[in-house]
Amino acid sequence: MTERRAVLSSSTFEEQIGYARAVVDGDWxxxxxTTGFDYATMTISDDVVEQAEQCLRNIEVALAEAGCTFADVVRVRYLLPDRADFEPCWLVLRRCFGDVRPAATMLMCGLADPRMKIEIEVDARRRIPPHGGATSNHSEAPVVPVGAYEPPYYVAVFTTVRAQDQSGFSETNARMEDLVKDVPGYLGMEHAQTPGGLGITVSYFRDAEALTEWRTNTEHRAAQKRGRAEWYQSYTLHVAKVERSHGFTREPGPTAG
Structure with missing residues (x-):
């Protein structure tokens, strides 16, 4: 069955009007x-370029929750009440889309709030890797596994299926990724998500003490509790001690002249 789920943000407009920040429908x-409101404070700048930057930050969060990035965007629509405001935004837009070159349309139209000077809408297609494997959430960077650490060390493998309401997940997830770096003995982390919606996070720790410190961290435990209450349809945690580890990276071959 094709996955269909809603990605929600902290925008009050979504609740008031009845829509989602994004909809995942299969690979799409x-x-x-999306406008230039900072959804955490529901404030908006008077400057159109700053609004464009905030639009893109809001979109980036939604794309990440859906399992993709700006590199996966195939179409962009820009909506502005004043055509003169479009060109000042080009540099900001080019930073996100200059290498991707999605199809794009600019439309002049009125927006819902007179403070809004630009609205941006995107469509993206999640990349399906060969043989149906997992796809990285960070596809703008080279896809490489973490290094082979010197054993023994510990791994925590967290597999998840998300619930429909993801309000606040991205902010909390980013906070957890920063917080775990402060744990002595934390080695690294990698993520993947299948096109069907199964998320996999693997965390690496030098010893059991480091793993225990992270497991019992007060802020982490609060996030876990919220995850069970709101964000996850189901999850499984596997913890193991690694006794053997090795890796391989193919050297780049000669390029054609």
Whole structure:
């Protein structure tokens, strides 16, 4: 069955009007028209370039929750009440889309709030790797595994299926990724997500003490509790001690002249 789920943000408009920040439908991700409001404070700048930057930050969060990035965007629509405001935004837009070159359309139209000077809507297609394997959530970077650490060490493998309401997940997840770096003995982390919606996070720790410190961290435990209550349809945690580890990286071959 094709996956269909909603990605929600902290925007009050979504609740008031009845829509999602984005909808994942199979491999496709459709991000709603997104304006320059900072959804954490529901404030908006008077400057159109700053609004464009905030639009893109909001879109980036939605794409990440859907399992993709700006590199996966195939179409962009720009909506502005004043055509003169479009060109000042080009540099900001080019930073996100200059290498991707999605199809794009600019439309002049009125927006819902007179403070809004630009609205951006995108469609993306999640990449399916060969043989149906997992796809990285960070596809703008080279896809490489973490290094082979010197054993013994510990791994925590967290597999998840998300619930429909993901309000606040991205912010909390980013906070957890920063917080775990402060744990002595933390080695690294990698993520993957299948096109069907199964998420996999593997965390590496030098010893059991480091793993225990992270497991019992007060802020981490609060996030776990919220995850069970709101964000996960189901999850499984596997913890293991690694006794053997090795890796391989193919050297780049000669390029054609």
């Amino acid at each position: 991700v459709h991000v709603s028209g």
